[in-house]
Amino acid sequence: MFNHILIATDGSDLEQVAVQTGLELAKALGAKVGHAPKLESYMTLPASVENSLQKTQEWLRELRVNAELEDNEEALSVLRVVLHRLRDRLPREEAVDLGAQLPNIIQGFYYESWQPSLMPLRTRAKRPFLENVATDLDPQRNEPDRLVRDVFKLLACHCDPREISRIINQLPEDIRSLWPDPSLTVRHRLSTENYS
Incomplete structure (x- = not known):
């Protein structure tokens, strides 16, 4: 690369x-x-590049703190794996819509190795979804459930709520349960917007 x-x-x-x-x-x-x-x-x-760089750092820092990860490198690894597994589970159009919600730098990692003709994967249950995430993560990591929840919370707090709702509706009920309660993410977004 x-x-x-x-x-x-x-x-x-x-x-x-x-x-x-x-x-x-x-x-x-x-x-x-x-x-x-x-x-x-x-x-x-350009200001857009500086803005994307800053947003990427904010996302990685937030994920690192919430998931109790060692550093931003580990946060990037977790974010990439979970985004890839989510992307590959969504219909093409929805995967592209999600990509448009991400900071430009994260978009590059999101689309890395994507093969849209093979999508969506038919993972119907939470357990195989989490097993796939665990396979792609550092073998020392044994809490894919918590890491997926932390990435989904990050997305729910930073992406358009309507887009997140469409994504959730595309997923089987079992995988939907990994997403945070929508009312919590709305409250989080309102509290950070009021104080920033």
Whole structure:
């Protein structure tokens, strides 16, 4: 995939976020890291890229804290696995609609290795769904149920509630039970919007 990651620094407030994200991405991919100081004289990142980078960091930090994960690298791994398993269970159109709700950087991981012609998978029960997640996770992890619930809560708190409702309605009842109570996510969203 990527053999070399170039991390640009420009002295901005987002520099630390960019460096941390770049290092975690390089570590996860086994890539070498390069540094380009004062890159602003060569290029300026569009606001949409900076915004996506910031949102990605916020999502990873929130998942790391809620799921009690070691670092953002582990949070990214968990997020990727659960998103892939959910994506592969949804009809194509719904999978694309969910992808549109994600920050751009997470979208890249979401669509990684996607084969829409093979979708949706017919996993009808919670147990095989969780077993598939567990197979894809670090073998040391033995709580796929909790991790799936934490990712679903993250999605429910950050994505459009109508989209989440459509996703939930596409899933078998057994898998639906992994999603948080909608009233809790609405209250969470309102409390964070009022104080941010």
